Amino acid sequence: xxxxxxxxxxxxxTRDGVAHAVNGVNLSVDAGETLAVLGESGSGKSVTAQxxxxxxxxxxGRVTGGEILFKGRDLLGLKEEERRRIRGAEMAMIFQxxxxxxxxxxxxxAQLAEMFTVHRGMSRxxxxxxxxxxxxxxxxxxxxxxxxxxxxxxxxxxxxxxxxAMAMALEPSLIIADEPTTALDVTxxxxxxxxxxxxxxxxxxxxxxxxxxxxxxxxxxDRIAVMYAGRIVESAPVHDLYKAxxxxxxxxxxxxxxxxxxxxxxxxxxxxxxxxxxxxxPGCPFNPRCPMVRDTPCRTxxxxxxxxxxxxxxxxxxxxxxxxx
Amino acid sequence: MAELSKNDEREATPNVxxxxxxxxxxxTEAVAAVEAPVDRGEPIxxxxxxxxxxxxxxGILFKRQVGAVKAVDGVSFDLYQGETLGIVGExxxxxxxxxxxxxxxxxxxxxxxxxxxxxxxxxxxxALKAVRRNxxxxxxxxxxxxxxxxxxxxxxxxxxxxxxxxxPKGDRRRKVQELLDVVGLNxxxxxxxxxxxxxxxxxxxxxxxxxxxxxxxxxxxxxxxxxxxxxxAQVINLMEKLQDEFDLSxxxxxxxxxxxxxxxxxxxxxxxxxxxxxxxxxxxYDHPTHPYTQALLSAVPQPDPEAREHRxxxxxxxxxxSPANPPSGCSFRxxxxxxxxxxxxxxxxxxxxxxxxxxxxxxxHESACHFAEEKDVVHAA
Numbered sequence: 001x002x003x004x005x006x007x008x009x010x011x012x013x014t015r016d017g018v019a020h021a022v023n024g025v026n027l028s029v030d031a032g033e034t035l036a037v038l039g040e041s042g043s044g045k046s047v048t049a050q051x052x053x054x055x056x057x058x059x060x061g062r063v064t065g066g067e068i069l070f071k072g073r074d075l076l077g078l079k080e081e082e083r084r085r086i087r088g089a090e091m092a093m094i095f096q097x098x099x100x101x102x103x104x105x106x107x108x109x110a111q112l113a114e115m116f117t118v119h120r121g122m123s124r125x126x127x128x129x130x131x132x133x134x135x136x137x138x139x140x141x142x143x144x145x146x147x148x149x150x151x152x153x154x155x156x157x158x159x160x161x162x163x164x165a166m167a168m169a170l171e172p173s174l175i176i177a178d179e180p181t182t183a184l185d186v187t188x189x190x191x192x193x194x195x196x197x198x199x200x201x202x203x204x205x206x207x208x209x210x211x212x213x214x215x216x217x218x219x220x221x222d223r224i225a226v227m228y229a230g231r232i233v234e235s236a237p238v239h240d241l242y243k244a245x246x247x248x249x250x251x252x253x254x255x256x257x258x259x260x261x262x263x264x265x266x267x268x269x270x271x272x273x274x275x276x277x278x279x280x281x282p283g284c285p286f287n288p289r290c291p292m293v294r295d296t297p298c299r300t301x302x303x304x305x306x307x308x309x310x311x312x313x314x315x316x317x318x319x320x321x322x323x324x325x
Numbered sequence: 326m327a328e329l330s331k332n333d334e335r336e337a338t339p340n341v342x343x344x345x346x347x348x349x350x351x352x353t354e355a356v357a358a359v360e361a362p363v364d365r366g367e368p369i370x371x372x373x374x375x376x377x378x379x380x381x382x383x384g385i386l387f388k389r390q391v392g393a394v395k396a397v398d399g400v401s402f403d404l405y406q407g408e409t410l411g412i413v414g415e416x417x418x419x420x421x422x423x424x425x426x427x428x429x430x431x432x433x434x435x436x437x438x439x440x441x442x443x444x445x446x447x448x449x450x451x452a453l454k455a456v457r458r459n460x461x462x463x464x465x466x467x468x469x470x471x472x473x474x475x476x477x478x479x480x481x482x483x484x485x486x487x488x489x490x491x492x493p494k495g496d497r498r499r500k501v502q503e504l505l506d507v508v509g510l511n512x513x514x515x516x517x518x519x520x521x522x523x524x525x526x527x528x529x530x531x532x533x534x535x536x537x538x539x540x541x542x543x544x545x546x547x548x549x550x551x552x553x554x555x556x557x558a559q560v561i562n563l564m565e566k567l568q569d570e571f572d573l574s575x576x577x578x579x580x581x582x583x584x585x586x587x588x589x590x591x592x593x594x595x596x597x598x599x600x601x602x603x604x605x606x607x608x609x610y611d612h613p614t615h616p617y618t619q620a621l622l623s624a625v626p627q628p629d630p631e632a633r634e635h636r637x638x639x640x641x642x643x644x645x646x647s648p649a650n651p652p653s654g655c656s657f658r659x660x661x662x663x664x665x666x667x668x669x670x671x672x673x674x675x676x677x678x679x680x681x682x683x684x685x686x687x688x689x690h691e692s693a694c695h696f697a698e699e700k701d702v703v704h705a706a
Contacts (some may be wrong), residue, residue, distance in 0.1 A: 030662075040553040074705050141643075156350045185415035185580065187641045190624035194640060212554060215583075219633050233480070238630045256558035258587035260625050261703045263606060264390030267587065269558035 001069070002206040003091075003174055004030045008066035010044070010051050010230075010255035012277075013059065019277040021047040023067070023230040026305070028205040031173060034197075036209045036238070038253075042274055044230035045210045049176045052208075054083045054094050061108070070174070089119050091168035094196075096179035098159035098320055102151040108135075108162050109147035115169040134165040138195060158190035164196060171203055178210045193220060214257055218242060223311075226250050229275050229285035232305065236312040246314035246323045249286050284316070355384065367441075368403035369541060369574055370427070375400045377422050377637040381649060394649045396422040399436070401675070403419035404542065409568065409575040410588030411606075413621070414584055417645055419598040420578045424546045427576065428462050429453065434435060440542075458488050461540040465547035467527035477530055478515035479503070484537040491538050502531040507570075509563060527554035529563065542577045549584065582625050586610050594618045597656040598648055600675055604690030611704070612687035614678060614697040618658045623702040633651035637702060655695070663696045671695070 003060055010022035022044045029035045033076040039045040050056045051063055054075065066073040072093065075083060095101040103111055112134055113127035121124055122130070128147070135143035151159055160180065167175055180196065181189040197220055200207050211217060217224055220240065225235040234247040245251040255268035272289040273301065275281055281288055283299040290298065297303070305313040308323065355536035378393035397419040404410050414420050425431040427438060429445060437444045445456050471480055481501045485492045492500045502512035508529040519527055529546060535543050549557045549566070565588065568575060579585050585592060586606050593603040594617065602615040613619050620639040627636075641660045646652055655673050656665040678697035681688045688699040 040555060157644060185645075186624045187415065187581070187620060189626075189646070190638060190640055193626075194638075213626065214554070214628040218628045218630040219626040221630075223389040242628065242630050253554055256555055256584045256630065257628060258561075260583045260586060260610065260622065260627055264587055267562055269562055270555040271559075273525070273556070274553070 001028050002031050002033075002071065002243070003027070003208070004067075004069040005048070005052065006067045006069065008051060010047050010056065010061060010066065011064050012061050014278065017278045020184055020280060021061070021230050021277055022051065023280075025230070025232055027208075027225055027232070029174065029208055030056075031206050032200070032204045034200070034209060034220055034222045036211060036217040036224045037212060037227060038214065038217055038224055040212055040274055041287045042229075042277060043227040044277075045227050047230075048227070049093070049178050049210050050149075051206065052310040053091065053176060054080075054087060055093070075092065085119075088172070089170045090113065090172050091174040091176065092170070092172045094160075094167050094175065094177040094180045096182050098156065098183075099151060099165045101163060103149055107148045107150055108154070109149075112147075112166055112169060113132075115166060119170055129198050130169075132276055134169055135162070137168070138162070138165040155188075156184055157192060160184060160188075160192050161195065161297065164192070164199070168199055168203070172205065174206045174208070175200070176208045176210070179212070180209070182211070189216075196220075214253065216292050226253075229298035231285060231315060232313075233286065233315045234313065235305070236308070236314075240309070240312060243324050246308045246312070246319045247316045248290050248292050249300065250261070250321060252289075252291075285312065292316075292322065294318075298301070332415050346352070352699075354657040359639055366406060369406050369441060370404040370576075371437075372403070372423075372427070373401050373437045373439070375423070375426060375438065376434045377419075377426055377431055378434045389702050394647075394650055395598050396648055396652060397426065398648075398651075400595075400598070400600050401436075402593055402600060402603060404574050404576060406541070406574055407568070407572050408492050408578050408590040409588050411585035411592040412576065412595060413585050413592060414595035415580065415621075415645060417597075417648065418595040419648070420595050421546055423595075424462065424544050427544055428460060429457065454487075458491070458538045460542045460544065461535040461538065462545060463528075463531050463535045463545045463548045466551050467524055467531055468551070470531055471527055473519055476516050476518055477505070477522075480519070480530060481533045484534065488538055500537070501525055501533075504536055507536065508533045509565070510691045523556075524552050525559055528552060528560050532560075532563065532567070536571070539571070540573070542574045542576070544578070546578045547580070548577075550579060550581060557584070559596065564588065582610075582622065594621065597645060597651055599656060599693065600695070601657065602690070602692045603675070604692075608690040611701055612690075613702070614681070614688050614692040614699050615657075615694045616661050616663055616696075618692075619700050619702050621658075639702065655693070663694075665696075667695055 005025060005027040007021055008025045012019040012021055022317050025048055037045045047197040052068055063076060068161060109128060109131045112131035116127035116130050117124060132143050132147050140146060140158055140161055180194050184192060209221060221238045224238050224241050225232050234250045252270040256270060258264055258267060270289055275285055283301055284303050287293045287298045303315045303317050305315045306319055308314050308319055375397055376399055377397040378395050378504050380390045381392040381394060382388040383391045400423060412420050426433050433446045440456055448456060478501050481504055482497050485497050501515055505512045505514060510526060510529055547561050572615060577588055589606050591605050592609040593600045597619050602618045613622060620641050623639040645661055646659055652659050654669040654671055658668040673693045673695050675691050675693040677689055677691055
């Protein structure tokens with residue numbers, strides 16, 4: 001197993017109390033595999049990614065428990081110095097907003113070359129040549145002429161390609177992409193996802209795709225983990241989950257998106273709002289919004305992740321009912 | 326209205342602060358069965374040859390115009406009473422500028438906007454004010470479109486300051502509470518501030534403000550794109566319910582093609598300041614004839630993993646050209662796989678393609694392409 005996250009817990013100390021952003025998350029990704037982590041805002045999906053990368057804002061954030069095993073080593077036990085060496089070289093991250101993730105006063109060539117001078121100790125000339133190569137590889141037209149351009153001179157799609165080039169630079173074995181195409185137009189989104197999938201195949205990388213978009217997940221993921229209020233409520237191979245969701249939250253999400261291929265009737269709407277992370281309801285965190293809720297055990301006990309089938313789990317006491325009903 | 330107040334009680338309980346829209350299901354379904362307008366009558370809005378060119382200037386003291394960004398470049402369409410016209414397109418295609426022009430927030434460079442036969446681009450003063458009452462807008466970002474220093478009551482009641490004839494002074498508070506109730510918020514919230522509400526609730530406040538003056542047309546510019554999936558459905562359902570209740574006409578601008586299909590009766594596709602294809606939702610989604618529409622539809626990720634191996638993807642190369650320097654002829658030709666010499670020389674007009682004219686086919690709708698051809702990319706699995 002390339003990445004194995006076990007019972008990860010993250011808290012944020014805020015003025016309004018302690019926000020429990022991640023509450024016992026288990027995830028695993030193999031080489032060459034794509035895992036989608038799906039959730040709405042505030043579900044803890046990005047915080048999980050930041051904890052794995054070791055770029056959590058702390059304080060106020062703090063990992064309070066669990067293990068992050070990367071190639072068998074627990075990253076949480078490493079010194080910051082050692083983690084920095086892994087970051088970029090062995091695992092890399094792609095962010096949603098390429099414009100604010102790139103340095104506006106440095107040319108893209110300089111930023112790409114930095115990967116090689118810092119991590120690989122290359123000369124500036126060699127590093128520059130590698131930067132051009134990388135830009136070619138992510139199909140930026142006229143890479144040689146554009147290597148000295150600044151980020152603002154590129155379009156949104158091109159900037160995201162540069163982000164991908166930077167993440168790929170040192171051929172890491174794991175990429176975490178946090179909403180990589182959310183800010184892009186749909187035709188450009190298709191180009192970027194295509195490129196990402198191609199590079200992943202080529203380098204046999206593990207990919208963790210963090211997203212809220214059920215369409216993107218269906219297009220690229222092998223497995224999917226659905227997060228709600230800092231917990232994984234359902235995890236399954238992607239085909240199984242879309243065919244028959246085993247958690248009422250997943251079922252609600254799938255029913256609430258309009259379809260492109262048919263004119264639907266009224267949309268199903270999950271009632272209410274996701275809970276505040278400082279005030280997660282007792283019992284199952286989804287119980288105030290759940291159409292299948294029962295007083296016991298839903299409002300009193302936190303459901304564990306039940307095994308629905310091999311490689312498939314649901315954190316619902318009534319998953320059987322949900323799966324067949 | 327009885328149903329709504331019932332929901333409000335539930336809203337007071339913690340964690341269930343948004344209305345359960347599912348309850349209204351049976352009611353709206355009944356309405357949906359009755360619709361299907363046969364005679365659409367006179368359009369309420371007629372847009373003809375609308376253009377907005379932003380000048381590009383050079384020099385500090387003696388500014389001279391060196392060019393123009395053609396944000397909207399000759400757009401024509403009609404909006405009928407009670408219908409929803411969806412406008413889709415990528416960023417920079419001019420869809421938001423169209424919204425601003427319709428609101429008269431930008432002065433059109435050329436073209437006309439007829440509201441019930443009256444050209445509003447030429448109006449000013451009192452006449453313009455009277456027309457504006459009937460055309461209102463709901464904005465994209467519920468976080469920046471509400472003044473954080475005003476209470477919800479003041480925000481929703483502000484339109485009454487400008488149009489006092491709608492609600493006399495003493496009657497305003499009651500009116501505002503009524504509006505809150507209509508959009509599914511607790512009328513007791515009138516003294517709260519925007520930051521005390523979630524994104525979905527703020528968008529409801531924005532909708533209530535849009536409804537305050539009993540308008541006939543509401544222009545919605547990306548009204549749900551800032552919201553989470555589960556909240557999006559609540560707001561869309563509310564907008565559909567309000568449309569039936571108040572006989573509203575919507576212009577619904579969005580980049581999410583699935584949502585536009587869901588809510589729209591007719592859909593227009595924009596590219597680089599022009600409408601390239603327009604028709605009923607079925608004509609556009611199931612029988613598109615313009616290559617850009619086909620590419621756009623084929624690129625939408627669909628929530629169906631079974632289909633991904635068989636789907637035909639049209640992946641466009643390159644980016645949208647700059648509207649300051651659009652290509653000659655057809656503006657899509659630089660990214661089009663069908664482009665020929667003719668496309669560079671002759672600008673295709675938005676009209677029913679000759680080969681489909683008069684035919685009893687869903688391809689019989691307006692499309693601005695010399696080589697228009699029907700292709701079902703959505704169901705091609």
